[in-house]
Amino acid sequence: MRKNYDYQKIKNEVGNLVKKACYSEDNKFGEDAWDYHILIVAKRSLVLGKKLKADLEVLELAALLHDYASIVDYKFFKEHHIHGAQLAEEILLDLNCPREKTEHIKECILNHRGSRERNHKSVESEILASADAMSHFSELADMFYLTYGVHKLKTKEGAIWLKNKLEKSWNKIMPEGRKLVQEDYDIAMKILDQAINGIK
Ligand SMILES: [Fe+2]
Ligand SMILES: [Fe+2]
Numbered sequence: 001m002r003k004n005y006d007y008q009k010i011k012n013e014v015g016n017l018v019k020k021a022c023y024s025e026d027n028k029f030g031e032d033a034w035d036y037h038i039l040i041v042a043k044r045s046l047v048l049g050k051k052l053k054a055d056l057e058v059l060e061l062a063a064l065l066h067d068y069a070s071i072v073d074y075k076f077f078k079e080h081h082i083h084g085a086q087l088a089e090e091i092l093l094d095l096n097c098p099r100e101k102t103e104h105i106k107e108c109i110l111n112h113r114g115s116r117e118r119n120h121k122s123v124e125s126e127i128l129a130s131a132d133a134m135s136h137f138s139e140l141a142d143m144f145y146l147t148y149g150v151h152k153l154k155t156k157e158g159a160i161w162l163k164n165k166l167e168k169s170w171n172k173i174m175p176e177g178r179k180l181v182q183e184d185y186d187i188a189m190k191i192l193d194q195a196i197n198g199i200k
Pocket of ligand 2: 037
């Protein structure tokens with residue numbers, strides 16, 4: 001069946017829009033948000049989506065847009081899942097993305113945050129939340145930057161803070177996702193435990 005919308009076009013336009021926002025001077029998270037977060041989350045979402053036979057179009061667009069609100073305006077950060085879902089609706093309908101797909105993408109964005117109570121209604125929503133948490137393990141260097149570069153914590157207090165954060169992320173990842181980052185998790189915990197407790 002021929003689609004009545006051009007997925008590649010929508011994806012390219014959305015990707016360009018988010019990339020441009022990441023590279024804008026107004027983005028408080030810095031341009032690395034594109035390479036070290038958005039693209040990683042999109043990649044992981046697709047890997048999990050293929051394994052679990054999910055809707056890859058929904059996943060890819062939801063991953064690209066999931067943090068868009070706080071990238072375009074930091075004042076949205078606290079509620080960026082809600083603002084992000086609203087912005088996604090405007091952007092996607094404007095690009096002729098079908099209403100049903102747009103609603104599904106909104107649901108994923110609304111439920112992507114681990115710190116909030118999540119109400120997954122679809123496997124795609126669950127996958128996006130997992131991929132978001134998994135990005136903390138696949139880009140550990142960026143997490144060290146956050147701990148010591150951004151938050152300016154001292155060595156031990158930073159290790160304690162980061163370990164706690166990574167453990168929370170781990171608990172949010174679905175079993176299929178844990179398999180993909182198990183090795184990274186073990187390495188991270190070993191390094192952080194050594195910083196906290198010293199070498200045995
Ligand atoms: Fe987010
Ligand atoms: Fe995110």
